[in-house]
Amino acid sequence: MTAGFLVASAFLASAVEFVEALTIVLAAGVSRGWRSALTGLGAATLALAVIVAALGPALTQIPISVLRLVVGALLLAFGLQWLRKAILRASGFKALHDEDAIFAKELAEARAAGRDERAGLDWYGFTLAFKGVLLEGLEVAFIVITFGSTQGSIPLAAAGAGAALVLVAVVGVLVRAPLARVPENTMKFAVGTMLTTFGIFWSTEGAGAHWPGSDAALPAIVAFVLLLSFGAVTLLRRRHVELTAA
Amino acid sequence: MRRVAQFGRFWWDFVVGDDWRAAAGIAVAIGITAALAADHIAAWWFMPLAVAAVLWLSLRRAARAG
Numbered sequence: 001m002t003a004g005f006l007v008a009s010a011f012l013a014s015a016v017e018f019v020e021a022l023t024i025v026l027a028a029g030v031s032r033g034w035r036s037a038l039t040g041l042g043a044a045t046l047a048l049a050v051i052v053a054a055l056g057p058a059l060t061q062i063p064i065s066v067l068r069l070v071v072g073a074l075l076l077a078f079g080l081q082w083l084r085k086a087i088l089r090a091s092g093f094k095a096l097h098d099e100d101a102i103f104a105k106e107l108a109e110a111r112a113a114g115r116d117e118r119a120g121l122d123w124y125g126f127t128l129a130f131k132g133v134l135l136e137g138l139e140v141a142f143i144v145i146t147f148g149s150t151q152g153s154i155p156l157a158a159a160g161a162g163a164a165l166v167l168v169a170v171v172g173v174l175v176r177a178p179l180a181r182v183p184e185n186t187m188k189f190a191v192g193t194m195l196t197t198f199g200i201f202w203s204t205e206g207a208g209a210h211w212p213g214s215d216a217a218l219p220a221i222v223a224f225v226l227l228l229s230f231g232a233v234t235l236l237r238r239r240h241v242e243l244t245a246a
Numbered sequence: 247m248r249r250v251a252q253f254g255r256f257w258w259d260f261v262v263g264d265d266w267r268a269a270a271g272i273a274v275a276i277g278i279t280a281a282l283a284a285d286h287i288a289a290w291w292f293m294p295l296a297v298a299a300v301l302w303l304s305l306r307r308a309a310r311a312g
Contacts, residue, residue, distance in 0.1 A: 069276070072276075073272060073273065073276055074261065076272050076297065077261055077262065077263070077268075077269050077272060078261075080263075080268055080272070080297070080300065080301055080304070081263040081264070081268075083301065084263075084264075084265070084268070084301065084304055084305060084308065087305060088305065088308055088309070091309075093308060093309050094308075138260070139260070196297065199297075200293050200294055200297055203272075203276050203279070203293060204279055204289070204290055204292075204293045206276075207276050207277075207279040207280035207283055207289070207293075208279075208280055208283035208284060208289075209279055209282065209283040209288070209289035209290045209292075209293075210290060211290050212290065217290075221294065224294055225297075228297075228298050228301065232301065232302060232305055236305060236309055239309060240309075
């Protein structure tokens with residue numbers, strides 16, 4: 001049960017972030033040349049791999065109760081951020097993420113920037129791709145490390161993230177356009193639900209309390225978070241309709 | 247100095263996000279759960295209720311801000 005959750009959470013969270021990173025790499029590649037953009041992508045991927053490889057084993061040295069408390073708190077912080085944005089978007093209080101519009105903006109900015117060549121690379125294209133992939137990937141790296149370490153299986157979480165990377169990269173190469181049709185908000189909703197669920201579970205265990213039925217409580221927590229989220233969307237949608245009608 | 251401030255800002259945005267009150271609420275809820283557990287009181291129910299309250303208050307603030 002938890003292995004499935006682990007892989008699915010890492011896969012979904014990674015897919016969302018990789019779709020956003022793909023938009024930035026495409027904008028850098030189209031406007032500044034593919035060599036610089038792909039070098040930036042490669043350098044950022046390497047940096048993320050080093051972060052996971054360095055922090056993963058270090059975390060396994062921390063006592064499990066402390067780890068679960070810290071990881072639970074972090075996952076709750078991340079999960080509530082994802083869930084909050086997804087609920088606000090679903091209820092109309094925040095604009096939906098538009099990869100086409102983001103691509104057009106990045107493209108215009110990249111085309112307007114002056115040329116600065118360093119180490120044989122267009123520096124703007126390199127740094128745009130590097131920063132985009134590193135920043136989008138950092139959250140994925142955190143999820144892989146924290147989920148993996150508390151569940152005792154960083155490779156399983158990394159496999160979920162790796163599968164998302166391959167899928168997004170293959171689709172990106174095939175379509176060579178921002179993946180605007182990916183249901184990003186639905187995926188963010190799902191990831192927010194999973195992160196919040198594990199955050200509630202682990203922070204409670206880390207604080208010294210125990211769930212009735214241990215791991216078997218997870219489906220009940222998922223149901224609770226889903227109910228809470230759908231209830232919030234319904235109430236806020238109604239409020240949004242009232243405000244726009246007034 | 248500017249780079250240190252930027253670095254701090256990045257981590258603040260990364261962990262805390264748009265609503266510091268939500269992050270603070272979670273920290274307080276974990277503290278209360280730990281206090282209940284230390285007194286040998288069943289405390290598993292507290293965190294889901296706290297999360298529901300923190301999320302709803304955060305959403306309400308965001309909706310009011312437009």
